[in-house]
Amino acid sequence: MKNNILYNKLIIGGLVLLFVIYNFVVYNNAAFIQEHKLSDAAIQGQQLWQDNNCTACHQFYGLGGYLGPDLTNIASDSIKTDAYVKAMINLGKNAMPKYNFSEKELQEFLAFFKAVDQTGYFPNKAATTEKTGWVKLKIKNTTDDQ
Ligand code: HEC
Secondary structure, three states: OHHHHHHHHHHHHHHHHHHHHHHHHHHOOOOOOOOOOOOHHHHHHHHHHHHOOHHHOOEEOOEEOOOOOEOOOHHHOOOOOHHHHHHHHHHOEOOEOOOOOOHHHHHHHHHHHHHHHOOOOOOOOOOEEOOOOOEEOOOOOOOOOO
8 A cells, every 4th residue: 555655656756757858848949939039129119009009900910900901011011111101100091090209119110010020921812721721821031831
């Protein structure tokens, strides 16, 4: 009986140890840890985005409010230049409120939009669904699909 308890403790201890090793190996490899390097300006832009609740009307990747357009790829839109974006923010139009940001803050918005833009495409028109149901997405800045 006493041996049994010792045996159980060993098994449980062994399993806990395995769990720890497993987690270390799985979550500590380079493929799992993704580095996101946002510039200081982009971080400030994100803060402005949150403080002013722009997401009440705008979406990134289709998530957000729906009064205004999705802004995921506005930075790479050749028609919507930086000047256009800045003017839209500080002049407003229809339901888009007129803000009064400084040039520095407008640049921070632009840096933030650029950082968001680099993360991918929305809508992802190049996505294909395989027979297995696996969706292959086209990812920006990489050569391999995921
Ligand atoms: C009350 C809702 C609302 C809020 C809040 C809002 N927007 Fe807008 N925004 C709009 C609408 C609506 C439009 C489209 C205006 C039009 O073209 O008629 C727009 C357009 C834009 C555009 C141009 C998009 C394009 O594709 O032409 C940008 C950039 C933009 N907003 C940025 C912002 C930022 C940055 C904030 C936060 C500081 C913000 N918006 C807050 C409603 C809003």
